[in-house]
Amino acid sequence: MHILITGAGGFVGAALVSRLLAGAGPAFTRLTLVDRQFSALPDDPRVTALAGDIADTGIWADALANGGADLVFHLASVPGGLAERDFDLGMAANLGGTLGLLDALRRQQSPARLVFASSVAVYGDPLPDQVDDATPARPGLSYGMQKLVGELLVTDYSRRGFIDGSSLRLPGIVARPPAPSGLISAFMSEVMWAARDHRPVCLPVSEQGVCWWMSVKASVDALLHAAALPGQGRVWLPPVLRLTLGELVAALTDRFGAFDVTYAPDPVVEAKFARQPPLIATAARAAGFRDDGDVAGLITAAVG
Ligand SMILES: NC(=O)c1ccc[n+]([C@@H]2O[C@H](COP(=O)([O-])OP(=O)(O)OC[C@H]3O[C@@H](n4cnc5c(N)ncnc54)[C@H](O)[C@@H]3O)[C@@H](O)[C@H]2O)c1
Numbered sequence: 001m002h003i004l005i006t007g008a009g010g011f012v013g014a015a016l017v018s019r020l021l022a023g024a025g026p027a028f029t030r031l032t033l034v035d036r037q038f039s040a041l042p043d044d045p046r047v048t049a050l051a052g053d054i055a056d057t058g059i060w061a062d063a064l065a066n067g068g069a070d071l072v073f074h075l076a077s078v079p080g081g082l083a084e085r086d087f088d089l090g091m092a093a094n095l096g097g098t099l100g101l102l103d104a105l106r107r108q109q110s111p112a113r114l115v116f117a118s119s120v121a122v123y124g125d126p127l128p129d130q131v132d133d134a135t136p137a138r139p140g141l142s143y144g145m146q147k148l149v150g151e152l153l154v155t156d157y158s159r160r161g162f163i164d165g166s167s168l169r170l171p172g173i174v175a176r177p178p179a180p181s182g183l184i185s186a187f188m189s190e191v192m193w194a195a196r197d198h199r200p201v202c203l204p205v206s207e208q209g210v211c212w213w214m215s216v217k218a219s220v221d222a223l224l225h226a227a228a229l230p231g232q233g234r235v236w237l238p239p240v241l242r243l244t245l246g247e248l249v250a251a252l253t254d255r256f257g258a259f260d261v262t263y264a265p266d267p268v269v270e271a272k273f274a275r276q277p278p279l280i281a282t283a284a285r286a287a288g289f290r291d292d293g294d295v296a297g298l299i300t301a302a303v304g
Pocket of ligand 1: 006007008009010011012013034035036037052053054055074075076077078079092093097117118119120169170171172173174
């Protein structure tokens, strides 16, 4: 089994690599990691790391050398804020990179299983009163459009038998290590690290603002679960926790003690990330996808 992970040096990718090397998911003999760069690499003879740009189609010849890939996690992506500021960059990585990968996979002998990290950004804003499996996608950012087109490509390439792929519409994932990320939703991780490290934090949303939450552990669980199911071009909307900032801050205070939180709502951030309606993930729940359970479980899985 040869597993290929794009975006393997990123927040979710690195967690996925660690879990696979620790024995979660399918057994494998080769693990190929692709990213622009890697800050640290696992010392494991099964691992090959390729530093390069997925917008450059030449990278796939190396990544898929010696028989192609059996399972691909396609996580490489320019984040939403950056893709909005730099249209060319977002299109090259998020659309060009996905198309280049799928076309390279199309040329290998047997169809690879593929899991594409899509995003709830495909829904745009304002969101309807409820988001569920029937909610139409109407992206409000170029990033959301790029993810939606990626899903359509994965579904069509699967229908044609070129791959056996599925897409996973991930929500904001916590807790990303504190560093500039280009993510508009960065406050969701910052509040968790501030609580754990007893630092003051100013949030660009209101205390009543309600968000969808998923830990990086739950996101890796979901990716591995999607990989274990037949792809068939499915688009999964995984279950999430829905909590207000006030509820999260109260639980963080219970866990780590009091910390200094101020709220300075930015209407744009509030509208995009803190007015999330109930998310009803009927199909994914029935297929065995799980959320973090409760707020205590979310905090443990996100920041320990
Ligand atoms: N983290 C979240 O909150 C969240 C939410 C919804 C969807 N997603 C999706 O999940 C996936 C993983 O997210 P993440 O948080 O790990 O993101 P990340 O930004 O931490 O990691 C993405 C990785 O992709 C790499 N990359 C970007 N452009 C590239 C290119 N042209 N060539 C090669 N590598 C490139 C980056 O270097 C980075 O290491 C992404 O596709 C993201 O869009 C994430």
